[in-house]
Amino acid sequence: MRVEIKNLSKAWDGVVGADNINLDISDGDLVAFLGPSGCGKTTTLLMVAGIYKPSGGTISFDGQVVNEVAPKDRGIGMVFQSYALYPHMSVFGNISYPLKLQKVDKAGIKQRVQKVADMMGIGDLLDRKIAQLSGGQQQRVSLGRALVKEPQLLLFDEPLSNLDARLRLTMRGEIKRLQSDLGITSIYVTHDQVEAMTMADKIAVMSKGVLQAYDVPEALYDRPKTLFVAGFVGNPPMNFLDVEVTGSDGEFRARSEAIDLVLPPDRAEKAAAIKGKVAMGLRPEDVDLVSDASPGAAGLTLGGMVEGVEPLGREDLVGVSINGVEMRVLVDKTKGVKVGDNIELAVDTSKIQLFDKETEQSLLWA
Amino acid sequence: MRTFGLLEKGDISLTKPLDSDVPDVATGFRRPQRSALGRRFRATVTAYGFLGPAMALVLVFFIVPGILLLILSFTELSSANFNDPWSYIGFDNFSRLFTDRFFPKILRNTFFYVFTTLILFNLGLALLLALVTTNMPRRAGFFFRLVWLLPRLTPSVVYILMWRRIGQADPFGIYNQLFPEFLGASGGNLFLGGSPWTFVILTNGFIGASFGMIIFTSALESIPKDLLTAAKVDGASLWRIIRDIKIPLIKWPLLFISTYQTLSLLTSFEYILLLTDGGPGLFTTEVWALTAYKRAFASYAGNSQWAFGATWAIVLVTVALILAVGYVKMFKFNELIEEPRIENL
Ligand SMILES: Nc1ncnc2c1ncn2[C@@H]1O[C@H](COP(=O)(O)OP(=O)(O)OP(=O)(O)O)[C@@H](O)[C@H]1O
Ligand SMILES: [Mg+2]
Numbered sequence: 001m002r003v004e005i006k007n008l009s010k011a012w013d014g015v016v017g018a019d020n021i022n023l024d025i026s027d028g029d030l031v032a033f034l035g036p037s038g039c040g041k042t043t044t045l046l047m048v049a050g051i052y053k054p055s056g057g058t059i060s061f062d063g064q065v066v067n068e069v070a071p072k073d074r075g076i077g078m079v080f081q082s083y084a085l086y087p088h089m090s091v092f093g094n095i096s097y098p099l100k101l102q103k104v105d106k107a108g109i110k111q112r113v114q115k116v117a118d119m120m121g122i123g124d125l126l127d128r129k130i131a132q133l134s135g136g137q138q139q140r141v142s143l144g145r146a147l148v149k150e151p152q153l154l155l156f157d158e159p160l161s162n163l164d165a166r167l168r169l170t171m172r173g174e175i176k177r178l179q180s181d182l183g184i185t186s187i188y189v190t191h192d193q194v195e196a197m198t199m200a201d202k203i204a205v206m207s208k209g210v211l212q213a214y215d216v217p218e219a220l221y222d223r224p225k226t227l228f229v230a231g232f233v234g235n236p237p238m239n240f241l242d243v244e245v246t247g248s249d250g251e252f253r254a255r256s257e258a259i260d261l262v263l264p265p266d267r268a269e270k271a272a273a274i275k276g277k278v279a280m281g282l283r284p285e286d287v288d289l290v291s292d293a294s295p296g297a298a299g300l301t302l303g304g305m306v307e308g309v310e311p312l313g314r315e316d317l318v319g320v321s322i323n324g325v326e327m328r329v330l331v332d333k334t335k336g337v338k339v340g341d342n343i344e345l346a347v348d349t350s351k352i353q354l355f356d357k358e359t360e361q362s363l364l365w366a
Numbered sequence: 367m368r369t370f371g372l373l374e375k376g377d378i379s380l381t382k383p384l385d386s387d388v389p390d391v392a393t394g395f396r397r398p399q400r401s402a403l404g405r406r407f408r409a410t411v412t413a414y415g416f417l418g419p420a421m422a423l424v425l426v427f428f429i430v431p432g433i434l435l436l437i438l439s440f441t442e443l444s445s446a447n448f449n450d451p452w453s454y455i456g457f458d459n460f461s462r463l464f465t466d467r468f469f470p471k472i473l474r475n476t477f478f479y480v481f482t483t484l485i486l487f488n489l490g491l492a493l494l495l496a497l498v499t500t501n502m503p504r505r506a507g508f509f510f511r512l513v514w515l516l517p518r519l520t521p522s523v524v525y526i527l528m529w530r531r532i533g534q535a536d537p538f539g540i541y542n543q544l545f546p547e548f549l550g551a552s553g554g555n556l557f558l559g560g561s562p563w564t565f566v567i568l569t570n571g572f573i574g575a576s577f578g579m580i581i582f583t584s585a586l587e588s589i590p591k592d593l594l595t596a597a598k599v600d601g602a603s604l605w606r607i608i609r610d611i612k613i614p615l616i617k618w619p620l621l622f623i624s625t626y627q628t629l630s631l632l633t634s635f636e637y638i639l640l641l642t643d644g645g646p647g648l649f650t651t652e653v654w655a656l657t658a659y660k661r662a663f664a665s666y667a668g669n670s671q672w673a674f675g676a677t678w679a680i681v682l683v684t685v686a687l688i689l690a691v692g693y694v695k696m697f698k699f700n701e702l703i704e705e706p707r708i709e710n711l
Contacts, residue, residue: 086596
């Protein structure tokens with residue numbers, strides 16, 4: 001099912017939950033709503049579900065405006081962070097409840113519930129009480145309940161946030177596979193960007209009720225249009241440095257009291273036109289440790305002192321002070337960087353992002 | 367030799383079954399191992415320590431008076447017979463009670479009064495008020511609940527006097543002045559003397575409903591919002607949400623209010639005493655507790671029959687106990703209590 005959200009807003013006297021959201025979801029896509037806590041993800045989702053009434057704007061399913069359609073008539077299934085299972089019903093009772101309300105006959109209910117439960121791998125738990133299930137099993141029941149009525153649209157509100165890391169990984173894969181196998185259009189709310197990056201066909205990044213960006217995951221990562229998106233997408237987050245970009249004789253430089261870097265012309269041109277400082281973004285992984293600090297590479301490397309080392313397993317997350325400016329970079333752990341070391345970092349300047357500090361818009365992709 | 371070692375401990379097992387009464391690791395973990403018996407003893411002492419205060423109260427205010435009442439009901443104690451207080455007369459009081467000409471009527475009255483008030487008001491109206499006031503804007507809901515609480519803040523006598531004013535016969539009563547033709551062609555047929563039960567049940571119900579209303583309101587408000595959202599998405603109408611989700615989830619408060627209000631209606635009589643005094647006429651609205659009170663403390667021809675009153679009371683207590691056990695069984699009270707996650711103190 002195609003979902004179109006037009007100028008959608010929601011406010012409760014004074015509090016803005018969602019502000020003029022515009023979004024089209026193609027049939028069969030999984031779209032992630034990504035953003036920090038309180039940015040309006042749940043609010044938007046609940047408007048799509050029909051639980052909240054929009055203060056303005058429209059929601060259309062396959063071209064039909066559904067603003068006035070009751071939740072039960074929208075053909076949606078929903079999965080919650082809290083699972084929201086009916087505690088007084090058995091697993092069977094929970095999964096069969098939507099069918100019972102649709103007045104499906106007893107035999108039909110039994111067969112469909114069994115089918116969904118088997119698909120979710122909980123076929124032998126149907127008689128259990130909800131309290132007798134683990135968190136992961138509960139989430140499967142909740143997914144089963146959402147799927148059993150064969151919805152046109154699946155809505156997930158942080159479904160995996162209460163699970164442990166390993167289970168989250170498994171369930172992530174399972175949900176994605178189910179969703180694409182069944183081809184059900186889905187909205188997936190999360191504040192975990194790895195989840196969003198790995199599962200979503202497109203990601204809607206939100207902040208303070210406003211849709212900041214809506215694009216495919218790679219685009220958000222490589223070509224962030226705003227400062228917020230650049231800072232929010234990617235883990236560990238992008239470093240930002242205040243620099244002045246100047247260009248003369250085709251050579252562009254980013255300068256501040258702390259650094260002096262040569263930038264490729266295609267990146268720097270627009271920034272050079274701006275008088276004063278711009279924000280330069282540099283991802284932690286876009287640097288390389290230069291073992292022998294050759295002074296010949298001036299303008300291509302940054303030198304600094306190691307202030308902290310966080311081992312992440314495969315890599316170390318290293319905090320470096322570059323003439324007083326803090327940066328966090330990823331360094332191969334075999335390099336054995338220690339606190340107090342003086343290191344030299346080669347910067348992959350072709351990956352650098354530049355933003356106008358006033359408008360917070362990208363100077364590359366706007 | 368006693369050891370502190372983990373490995374030597376025979377009763378440590380990660381797969382200990384839920385119902386096992388083997389003492390848990392947690393207690394003896396960093397202590398020298400005590401004998402199983404010693405630990406059991408300590409656990410028992412702890413348990414009774416916690417239960418102690420409540421048990422003392424039950425003992426002093428229920429068991430002891432109950433026993434005294436029982437003893438009293440086998441005597442002839444009355445103000446006319448005061449110099450021979452403990453004269454044992456066997457089951458005379460009981461046979462007198464059960465052969466009383468008005469015994470069947472009082473019994474019928476009592477059950478009618480208790481269950482009509484309970485179902486229509488203390489449960490029914492209370493639940494309705496809770497459901498309605500939790501579905502309106504918070505402030506409005508709060509205001510309406512406050513209004514329903516007002517009778518509770520009014521002294522009984524004032525409250526009943528107001529109702530007596532309302533219920534006076536044509537042409538004096540407020541009701542009959544306002545609606546002279548409402549419930550009958552000529553009006554005036556709804557007044558205290560004409561429909562005493564209506565007034566008895568209304569006066570008790572209007573007060574009784576507010577207790578359940580408060581309890582049900584807080585129970586309904588504590589149902590997670592997600593559950594209601596899930597039910598709406600699943601396709602449940604307002605009525606189905608109430609029937610399938612809300613009511614089952616407030617089962618425990620419903621049990622509590624039913625039990626508590628049945629017993630309190632069964633034993634309370636002050637509103638009836640003040641409103642109709644069991645009348646009009648002979649035993650028209652007389653209930654069991656009122657009879658017990660009257661026999662014991664209101665004098666018939668200068669005689670207060672304390673022992674006979676005690677007999678009515680002890681029968682009432684017995685009936686109340688049976689009802690209480692019945693409720694607990696009917697609502698499967700045990701299933702409502704979750705198994706504690708901590709297996710051993
Ligand atoms: N029923 C409500 N009444 C008033 N304000 C609300 C209501 N629901 C949400 N809000 C406000 O709207 C904003 C967005 O809330 P929302 O629940 O959509 O955030 P979210 O993105 O889902 O956050 P989280 O990741 O913490 O779940 C918040 O500022 C919140 O306080
Ligand atoms: Mg949320």
